Amino acid sequence: MRFSANVSILFKEVPFLERFGRAAAAGFEAVEFWWPSGEDLGEVEKAVKEVGVRVVLFNFDAGDMPGGERGLVSDPGRREQFRENVPVALELARLLGCLRMNVLLGHEIEGLDRAEQLALARENVGFAADEARKVGIEVVVEAVNTFENGPYLISSTGEIVEFVESVGRGNLAIQHDFYHMQRMEGNLVANLREHVGKIGHVQVADSPGRGEPGTGEIHYPYVLGVLEELGYDGYVGLEYNPTTETTEESLAWLPYELRNTDVPVSELKFYREGQDG
Secondary structure: OEEEEEOOOOOOOOOHHHHHHHHHHOOOOEEEEOOOOOOOHHHHHHHHHHHOOEEEEEEOOOOOOOOOOOEOOOOHHHHHHHHHHHHHHHHHHHHHOOOEEEEOEOEOOOOOOHHHHHHHHHHHHHHHHHHHHOOOOEEEEEOOOHHHHOOEOOOOHHHHHHHHHHHOOOOEEEEEEHHHHHHHOOOHHHHHHHHHHHEEEEEEOOOOOOOOOOOOOOOHHHHHHHHHHOOOOOEEEEOOOOOOOOHHHHHHHOOHHHOOOOOOHHHOOOOOOOOOO
């Protein structure tokens, strides 16, 4: 099991460009992030390369994430904005050596036909996948919970599998976030067993509070154990809000010496010292 630190949600104690260094100091070789809106992309590249971390995934532009937006590809009024971002994002991926990128699908829009929105999303995701294939990059899309993220277009495993199959690109896969799917449907292991072959990237947080593994209801020793058993060989992204004062304290479940290696699930410690379990 290999882990990557999502520096858009972890290490928020410091500005974004400093988080790559914090991740490296915490023992991580691999990182991921959301589209770095408002950041100078040259400075992002410099920050990554200065500390020597590997970027294993980042998002295409998804709009104003702090303001509640969750993607552009299903909004007719944002089509060009997304398509203009694609070559920019792919160039950043090339410079960083990143081979996987995520597309957020956006919200259902009042007054628009959902089927038409899905058709537009398929068209735009297909465009991104076609462009990404030219430079050897895989694209992933994810289902997202609607409790915190508004009327997100696709919010279940079955729907996102159907979407990927309907787009029909060989370099398109699922980003499977156990937190979002626990909030929406549960049944994590059964869905994992059924669809693991379509999964390109995995992300974790505990439910319902989106804290670190071991702080909620998901039995991560079992869930990640099944993921390991099924032969998943990609990264598991840590995309959670630490419940501790610092991000570093929240990482007690993942011993420092195991953060830069392929670690058996049996060696993880999913509960902080002093917790039951």
